[in-house]
Amino acid sequence: MNRLKQLESFGQSIWLDDLKRDLITSGKLRSLVERDGLKGVTSNPSIFEKAIAESDEYADALKQFQSRGDHHVMEIYEHLALADIRDAADILRPVYDQTGGRDGYVSLECSPYIANDTEATIAEAKRLWAAVDRANLMVKVPGTPAGIPAIRKLVGAGLNINITLLFSITVYEKVADAYIAGLEDFLKAGGDVSRIASVASFFVSRIDTAADKKLDALPDKNIADALRGKVAIANAKLAFERYKSIFASERWHRLAGAGAKTQRLLWASTSTKNPAYKDTLYVEALIGRDTVDTMPPATMDAFRDHGEAKADAIEDRLAHARSVFETLGKQGISLKDITDQLVVDGVQQFADAFDKLCGAIARRRLALIDGDRIGQKISAGFPEMQAAIDRECNDWRKKGLVRSLWSGDAALWTNKGEEKWVGWLQIVDRELRDVGALEAFANNVRRDGFGDAVLLGMGGSSLGPEVIAETFGHQSGWPLLHVLDSTDPAQIHTIEEAVQLDKTIFIVSSKSGSTVEPNILLDYFFARVSAAVGRDRAGDHFVAVTDPGSSLEKRAKRSGFRHIFYGLPGIGGRYSVLSNFGLVPAALMGIDIKRLLETASVMERSCGPDVPPSENPGVELGIALGVAAASFGCNKVTIVASPKIDDLGAWLEQLLAESTGKDGRGLIPLTDEPLGTPDKYSADRFFVYVELEGMADTYQREAISALEKASHPVARITVKDIWHLGQEFFRWEIATAVAGAVIGINPFDQPDVEASKVKTAALTSAYEKTRELPVEHPLFRENGIAVYADPNNASALGRHNTLQGILKSYFDRIEPNDYVALLAYIERNKAHTEAMSAMRESIRDKTHAATCLGFGPRFQHSTGQAYKGGPNTGVFMQITSDDPEDIEIPGHRLSFGVVKAAQAQGDLDVLVERGRRALRIHLKDVDAGLAELERAVAEALA
Numbered sequence: 001m002n003r004l005k006q007l008e009s010f011g012q013s014i015w016l017d018d019l020k021r022d023l024i025t026s027g028k029l030r031s032l033v034e035r036d037g038l039k040g041v042t043s044n045p046s047i048f049e050k051a052i053a054e055s056d057e058y059a060d061a062l063k064q065f066q067s068r069g070d071h072h073v074m075e076i077y078e079h080l081a082l083a084d085i086r087d088a089a090d091i092l093r094p095v096y097d098q099t100g101g102r103d104g105y106v107s108l109e110c111s112p113y114i115a116n117d118t119e120a121t122i123a124e125a126k127r128l129w130a131a132v133d134r135a136n137l138m139v140k141v142p143g144t145p146a147g148i149p150a151i152r153k154l155v156g157a158g159l160n161i162n163i164t165l166l167f168s169i170t171v172y173e174k175v176a177d178a179y180i181a182g183l184e185d186f187l188k189a190g191g192d193v194s195r196i197a198s199v200a201s202f203f204v205s206r207i208d209t210a211a212d213k214k215l216d217a218l219p220d221k222n223i224a225d226a227l228r229g230k231v232a233i234a235n236a237k238l239a240f241e242r243y244k245s246i247f248a249s250e251r252w253h254r255l256a257g258a259g260a261k262t263q264r265l266l267w268a269s270t271s272t273k274n275p276a277y278k279d280t281l282y283v284e285a286l287i288g289r290d291t292v293d294t295m296p297p298a299t300m301d302a303f304r305d306h307g308e309a310k311a312d313a314i315e316d317r318l319a320h321a322r323s324v325f326e327t328l329g330k331q332g333i334s335l336k337d338i339t340d341q342l343v344v345d346g347v348q349q350f351a352d353a354f355d356k357l358c359g360a361i362a363r364r365r366l367a368l369i370d371g372d373r374i375g376q377k378i379s380a381g382f383p384e385m386q387a388a389i390d391r392e393c394n395d396w397r398k399k400g401l402v403r404s405l406w407s408g409d410a411a412l413w414t415n416k417g418e419e420k421w422v423g424w425l426q427i428v429d430r431e432l433r434d435v436g437a438l439e440a441f442a443n444n445v446r447r448d449g450f451g452d453a454v455l456l457g458m459g460g461s462s463l464g465p466e467v468i469a470e471t472f473g474h475q476s477g478w479p480l481l482h483v484l485d486s487t488d489p490a491q492i493h494t495i496e497e498a499v500q501l502d503k504t505i506f507i508v509s510s511k512s513g514s515t516v517e518p519n520i521l522l523d524y525f526f527a528r529v530s531a532a533v534g535r536d537r538a539g540d541h542f543v544a545v546t547d548p549g550s551s552l553e554k555r556a557k558r559s560g561f562r563h564i565f566y567g568l569p570g571i572g573g574r575y576s577v578l579s580n581f582g583l584v585p586a587a588l589m590g591i592d593i594k595r596l597l598e599t600a601s602v603m604e605r606s607c608g609p610d611v612p613p614s615e616n617p618g619v620e621l622g623i624a625l626g627v628a629a630a631s632f633g634c635n636k637v638t639i640v641a642s643p644k645i646d647d648l649g650a651w652l653e654q655l656l657a658e659s660t661g662k663d664g665r666g667l668i669p670l671t672d673e674p675l676g677t678p679d680k681y682s683a684d685r686f687f688v689y690v691e692l693e694g695m696a697d698t699y700q701r702e703a704i705s706a707l708e709k710a711s712h713p714v715a716r717i718t719v720k721d722i723w724h725l726g727q728e729f730f731r732w733e734i735a736t737a738v739a740g741a742v743i744g745i746n747p748f749d750q751p752d753v754e755a756s757k758v759k760t761a762a763l764t765s766a767y768e769k770t771r772e773l774p775v776e777h778p779l780f781r782e783n784g785i786a787v788y789a790d791p792n793n794a795s796a797l798g799r800h801n802t803l804q805g806i807l808k809s810y811f812d813r814i815e816p817n818d819y820v821a822l823l824a825y826i827e828r829n830k831a832h833t834e835a836m837s838a839m840r841e842s843i844r845d846k847t848h849a850a851t852c853l854g855f856g857p858r859f860q861h862s863t864g865q866a867y868k869g870g871p872n873t874g875v876f877m878q879i880t881s882d883d884p885e886d887i888e889i890p891g892h893r894l895s896f897g898v899v900k901a902a903q904a905q906g907d908l909d910v911l912v913e914r915g916r917r918a919l920r921i922h923l924k925d926v927d928a929g930l931a932e933l934e935r936a937v938a939e940a941l942a
C-alpha cells in the first residue's frame with residue numbers, strides 16, 4: 001500500500017506544505033490528491049517567496065496584470081498568490097465536500113508584518129477571506145500574543161483559521177480556548193458551527209534546531225546526546241495529550257452537539273533540518289488519529305519511498321516525553337524561553353521572506369514599467385560609506401521602517417507630532433480624482449482672455465510652481481506664469497512691466513495665509529488692478545490658494561476673489577507641490593496636470609510601504625543622504641541638473657534644507673554652483689546629478705563622472721522627460737522624510753524661520769511709527785560700498801582700510817568643511833546671478849568651501865532655516881543695496897524697500913545671535929557695487 005495512503009488509514013490527513021503555479025498547471029496537485037490521498041495545502045510567505053521570486057513561472061501573469069495598469073507591489077503579490085490559492089482550493093473542493101468540510105483546505109497566511117497587531121490581523125484575514133472567496137480557505141493567523149484575540153474574533157465571524165507559528169503548549173491552550181470561544185460566539189449569533197474548521201499548527205523541526213543548540217552547549221555530553229532530536233517530538237506528543245483532554249471537556253461537548261469540529265493539531269515544519277536525522281523522523285513519530293501532517297514535497301517523497309508507518313505512534317512513550325521535559329528543566333534549559341524566541345524569530349523569518357518577495361516583485365514591476373523611468377543609481381564615495389548605507393537599508397527593512405513612514409509613525413522621527421504632517425503621502429490619488437475640476441477652472445480663465453498669471457507666494461507656495469513654469473515654458477494660448485517671491489522693488493517693477501494688468505490673473509498662494517510677502521504684494525497688486533479695471537472687477541483677477549480658515553481665505557472672500565482653492569492642513573508648505581499649491585498654477589498655465597500626477601503616482605507606488613529600502617528609490621536615496629551626512633560629514637548636497645530642468649534645484653533646496661537643517665544638524669543643499677574638477681572640492685560633498693534623458697549636458701556628465709571616480713558620493717537620477725517632474729517631486733519628498741529620520745530631526749517643522757520673522761516684524765512696526773530703521777555704523781565705506789558687522793564679527797575681522805583686506809580676514813575664517821553663503825537682497829536676474837556665480841566659483845576654487853547663493857527674502861523661506869538652525873559651519877555674506885525706485889505699500893506706512901531692509905536686518909540679527917560668522921555688504925548701486933565686490937573678492941583670495 002502507498003505509505004502515504006497508510007497514514008490516511010491511520011486517521012491522519014496529509015497536506016502539502018507547498019504551493020506554486022506549476023503544481024497546478026502540471027496537474028501534480030490533482031494527482032497528489034488522487035494518488036496519495038492528499039487532503040490539503042498549506043502556504044506561507046517563504047513558500048510564495050520561493051515560488052514567485054525564485055522562478056520565472058509568474059512572469060507572464062505579472063506582465064498581463066501590469067498591462068492593465070500599474071499596481072502596488074502588494075497588489076501584484078496578491079493577484080499572483082490568490083490565483084494559486086483559488087486554483088488549489090478548487091482542486092481540493094471535492095475533498096472538502098467528501099469529508100463534510102473536515103479536510104480539503106488551502107491555507108493562506110496573513111502578512112507577517114502585522115503579526116503583532118490584533119486589529120490589523122482581523123481586518124486582513126477578513127479581507128483575504130472575501131478576496132479568495134472559497135469555503136475551503138483557511139486563513140493563517142499567528143500564535144502571537146496579538147494573534148490570539150484575533151482567532152476568537154475571526155472564528156466568531158465564521159472564518160476557517162489555521163493558527164501558525166505555534167510552539168508552546170501553554171500558548172496552544174490559549175489558542176484552543178480562543179477557537180472554542182469563537183465557536184460559542186458564532187453559535188450564539190445564530191451561526192452554523194458545523195461549517196467552521198480550524199487547525200493549530202505546531203511547528204516541529206524548528207524546536208529541535210533551537211533546543212539542540214542549547215543541548216550542544218551542555219557540559220554533560222551524555223545528557224545532550226540522549227535528548228538531541230527528541231524535544232520537538234516530546235513537545236508534540238504532550239500537545240496531543242492536551243488536545244484530547246480539551247476536546248473531551250463538557251464545554252466542548254455542548255459545541256460538538258451543535259455539529260462543531262475539533263480544532264485538529266497540524267504538524268508543521270516537518271522536514272528535518274539536521275541532516276543527521278532520518279528525513280522522515282517527524283512524520284513517523286507523529287502519526288496520530290485526528291491530526292494533520294503538512295509535508296514539503298521532499299519529505300512527502302521520502303515518506304512515500306521509505307517511511308515507516310505505525311498507527312498511533314504519537315501515543316507511544318508519553319512517559320519518556322515527560323522525562324525529556326524534566327531533564328531539560330534540570331539542565332536549566334527553559335523550553336518557554338526557546339518557544340517564545342521561536343515565535344519572535346518565526347515572525348521575523350516570514351517577514352524576511354516577504355521582504356525578499358516584495359523586493360523581487362518590485363524589481364520585476366520596474367523592469368516592466370520601463371526601469372529607467374525610476375532611474376536611480378547611488379555610488380557611495382568609498383566602501384565604508386557603501387557598507388554603512390547597506391547596513392542602514394537592512395536595518396530599515398528589518399524594523400519595517402518604510403511601513404512606519406507610510407503610517408506616519410512619529411517615533412520614526414522625534415515623536416513631536418510628525419504624524420500630523422504626512423498628508424502628502426496620499427495626495428497624488430486624491431488629486432488625480434480632482435483633475436477635472438481644476439481643468440474646468442483653468443479653461444474658464446483662459447476663455448476670459450487672461451494672457452499672464454502672476455503667483456504671489458513664498459517657499460513651498462512658490463518654488464514648485466516656479467519649477468513647473470521654468471521647465472515647461474509658455475504654453476501657447478494659455479497665460480504665461482510669472483512667480484513673484486520677493487520684496488525687492490526692482491523685482492516687483494520688472495514683473496509689473498512684463499504683464500498687462502487688465503489681462504493678468506493673480507494667484508495668491510499661502511498655506512498659512514499670514515506670510516507677510518504675499519499679503520503686501522496682494523495689497524499692492526489689488527490696488528493696481530483696481531486702478532486698471534475698477535474695484536468691482538478686481539476680485540475677478542485674483543485666486544487664492546490657502547488652507548481652510550486662514551486670514552487669506554477671509555480676505556479673499558471679502559474682496560470677492562474669483563475662486564478660493566484649499567490646501568490640506570496635513571501637508572506642510574514644502575511638501576505641497578502635488579496638491580493645489582502646485583496644481584492650480586500648473587493648470588492655469590495650461591499644463592496637463594493629470595500627466596504630471598500620473599508620473600508621481602508611478603513613483604508613489606515605487607516608494608510604497610510594500611517596497612523594501614534597497615528597491616525603494618525614495619527611501620534608498622534618503623538613507624544614502626542621511627548616512628553620508630550623519631556619519632561621514634558629506635552634508636553639502638550639491639545639486640546638478642540638466643539645463644532644461646535645472647530650476648528643480650530651487651525647489652529641492654527648500655525641501656532639503658528647511659526639512660533637515662535644525663538642531664545643529666542637517667543637509668546643506670546648494671544649486672547652480674559652477675561645476676569644477678575634483679581637486680576643487682572638499683570631502684564634505686554629496687553630488688546629486690539629475691539628468692534629463694536625451695538632453696544631457698556633456699560637460700556636466702563628464703564632470704560628474706570625474707567626481708565619482710574621485711570617490712565623492714554621487715546619486716544619479718535619470719528623468720525620462722519633463723512630465724516626470726511629478727515623479728521627482730514625490731521621490732524627493734520621500735527621500736527627505738527618510739533622510740530626516742536618519743539624521744534624527746523632525747523634517748516637517750521649521751523652528752528657526754520664525755525668529756527672523758519676529759525680528760523683521762518688530763523692525764517694520766517700529767518703522768511704521770518712527771519712519772526709520774535703526775541707524776547702523778559701517779566698519780568700512782568706500783566707492784559706494786559699506787561693510788557692517790556686529791561687534792563680535794567685527795573684532796574677528798580686525799581693522800582694515802580696504803575692502804579686500806576685510807574680505808581676506810573674512811575668508812580666513814573659513815574652516816575645513818564649512819560653507820560660504822551669499823545672501824543677496826537684490827533683484828534676482830541673470831546678470832546678478834552671474835556675478836554671484838563668478839564669486840562663488842573663485843571662493844570655492846580657492847578655499848574648497850561649498851558655496852550657496854540665496855536671494856532675499858526668498859531664501860528665508862527656503863534654505864534660511866538650515867543657515868540658522870543647521871550646523872554652525874556657515875560663513876555668511878549678506879549683500880544689500882539701496883533701492884532707487886522704491887514702492888509704497890497701500891494701506892501701510894511702509895515701502896517694499898523698507899520691508900526688504902528690515903528682513904535683511906532681522907535675519908542677520910538672528911544669524912549673529914546664533915553665533916554665526918556673518919557680515920553685511922551694502923551696495924549703493926547694485927551693478928557697479930557687484931562689479932567692485934567681485935574684484936575685491938578676487939583680490940582677497942589671490
Ligand SMILES: O=P(O)(O)OC[C@H]1O[C@](O)(CO)[C@@H](O)[C@@H]1O
Binds near residue numbers: 461509515862
Ligand atoms: O505658504 P505660506 O504659509 O505662506 O508659507 C510660505 C513658506 O514660508 C515658510 O513657512 C517659511 O517661512 C515655508 O515653510 C513655507 O513654504
Ligand SMILES: O=C[C@H](O)[C@H](O)COP(=O)(O)O
Binds near residue numbers: 043044046269270271
Ligand atoms: O504551515 C506550514 C508552516 O508554515 C511550515 O511547515 C513551516 O515549515 P519550516 O519550519 O520548514 O519553515
